[in-house]
Amino acid sequence: xxxxxxxxxxxxxxxxxxxxxxxxxxxxxxxxxxxxxxxxxxxxxxxxxxxxxxxxxxxxxxxxxxxxxxxxxxxxxxxxxxxxxxxxxxxxxxxxxxxxxxxxxxxxxxxxxxxxxxxxxxxxxxxxxxxxxxxxxxxxxxxxxxxxx
Numbered sequence: 001x002x003x004x005x006x007x008x009x010x011x012x013x014x015x016x017x018x019x020x021x022x023x024x025x026x027x028x029x030x031x032x033x034x035x036x037x038x039x040x041x042x043x044x045x046x047x048x049x050x051x052x053x054x055x056x057x058x059x060x061x062x063x064x065x066x067x068x069x070x071x072x073x074x075x076x077x078x079x080x081x082x083x084x085x086x087x088x089x090x091x092x093x094x095x096x097x098x099x100x101x102x103x104x105x106x107x108x109x110x111x112x113x114x115x116x117x118x119x120x121x122x123x124x125x126x127x128x129x130x131x132x133x134x135x136x137x138x139x140x141x142x143x144x145x146x147x148x149x
Contacts, residue, residue: 003078005117006099006107012037015066033096044069075100
């Protein structure tokens with residue numbers, strides 16, 4: 001079950017926090033994913049990849065996160081099965097899910113949480129879906145980013 005393997009510590013920030021603030025939080029907590037919470041509602045997420053993509057211009061370090069965060073919040077119920085989480089990750093091509101209990105976010109489930117817990121064959125299919133295969137002249141090369149799972 002998800003509740004047995006999810007990360008229960010949630011590090012979040014507000015949508016008007018700067019990209020620089022979010023990146024500091026990621027470094028301090030050794031994470032690559034931060035839910036964005038305004039008042040009592042989660043309004044998006046920002047990943048280490050989102051931050052890297054925002055840095056095409058160095059003067060954007062002090063821009064608010066809301067300009068770069070992913071606004072679609074994908075979550076799963078705490079009592080769901082790991083297989084359900086893998087299907088959801090595969091469908092949305094994401095590596096992390098917010099975990100809900102009733103209407104509250106109580107944790108984060110990542111592919112690395114699942115990898116550390118199990119060796120299910122369905123993980124391979126999830127990876128194939130999330131990480132695209134690109135044709136590079138003579139051979140196929142799997143493009144997997146270096147960011148945290």
